[in-house]
């Protein structure tokens with residue numbers, strides 16, 4: 001039997017050798033300013049574990065808008081100004097287009113680092129998968145396969161909200177699962193959140209996200225741990241990772257197969273996987289296909305839920321924004337029909353409102369980290385190959401020079417003098433820019449235009465007649481990879497008129513008739 005003492009000695013020696021190599025003999029360069037940290041572990045213990053952006057914000061105030069800190073000998077760069085994020089992540093995308101090493105996410109939960117959001121250059125598939133997905137997710141491709149599905153789901157959302165307005169949070173969560181499930185697989189809508197498929201999707205997404213949090217697993221900082229056997233104490237993550245992989249592969253394998261079978265049976269319904277099966281199966285394996293589609297469902301579900309709920313919270317605090325949105329929709333759409341994708345571009349206030357929501361409360365306050373594939377020099381500072389780079393999105397979106405009185409919610413920030421919509425680079429940068437940007441923006445446009453067309457929303461009142469509303473304090477919002485809003489609040493949602501409910505019901509019936 002292997003002697004535990006001998007093994008501990010080997011591990012101790014490996015740790016010491018690694019420390020000598022990476023920390024003690026760190027080459028002397030002009031690195032960006034930042035916290036000094038402790039020997040070996042660097043700034044590991046100084047970072048707010050649940051909300052790293054709180055610590056990052058403090059450091060940016062203390063050291064400036066380019067900060068470097070070290071953890072276990074690895075450099076991490078923080079960019080707190082739009083110009084720095086654009087200069088590095090966008091203009092130098094050839095250097096900063098990679099992701100950091102996340103052993104659990106890249107080698108365990110998905111095979112061969114295929115998961116597109118975390119794939120590294122060395123895995124060799126990111127470029128291919130991005131090109132493949134990009135063909136279907138570009139703006140001009142969406143009317144063909146995504147918009148009809150989204151329109152149907154929005155009609156169902158409105159009907160369910162009209163029937164059970166007090167359950168709005170669950171109804172919205174169910175809606176976004178259905179949008180992603182049906183745009184990706186044409187599976188058919190699940191009516192409620194307690195459906196087992198929804199639980200499986202949520203579990204798979206949560207497990208993917210946990211593994212994408214930098215440093216959640218020690219092996220991300222000390223990759224040599226991956227070479228130790230799984231039976232050693234503290235190595236349970238290896239088994240866990242493989243179980244989670246099995247969960248993802250089984251779930252998305254079943255959904256992929258069902259879409260394929262429908263196609264083979266002569267019932268091809270429009271969806272992303274249908275498009276891939278039609279045109280791209282000579283480029284990828286089936287397992288790559290399931291991993292790509294899993295990534296799409298993961299990336300879209302929670303982000304769309306969070307942004308929709310944020311917009312409802314905004315209406316509770318800014319009733320004038322709700323009124324203005326209702327007026328702008330009524331002017332273009334009238335009261336005799338529901339909004340449609342044909343109205344995209346015709347109601348700039350709604351698009352500007354969605355962009356301002358992305359800015360005002362960013363769902364991913366530090367986005368997803370990039371990594372440098374080679375040494376670089378920026379603003380006189382040396383940035384070593386392998387540096388992990390965070391664009392501090394929330395901080396950037398609160399820059400007073402760009403967004404005066406940033407705490408105020410003002411869609412007008414995104415309207416130019418002719419009333420047309422300006423851009424906000426909210427969707428990331430360069431080779432890692434959000435691939436679902438257009439799908440997300442178009443879905444949110446239709447959801448919000450339809451919601452304000454159909455409903456009023458206001459907060460309940462306490463005994464003294466004061467509104468009861470969810471907290472806006474970012475520390476009361478969610479933590480870890482993203483910062484979702486509170487979901488346990490009440491709101492009073494009422495139809496603007498009875499005729500609206502009749503029109504919604506007719507739209508749902510028409511959708512059913514055209515599907516059969």
Ligand code: HEM
Nearest residue numbers: 116117299300303307367368428429432433434435436440
């Ligand atoms: C409100 C909704 C959404 C928000 C706020 C959002 C935000 C983001 C952000 C910040 C990134 C990282 C960009 C970077 O690293 O520079 C990202 C990446 C990504 N997003 Fe989204 N996203 C949303 C919806 C979606 C949807 C609906 C899809 C799929 C249809 C999607 C697919 C992706 C993919 C595949 C990546 C990884 C890109 C890569 O690493 O190459 N996202 N998203």
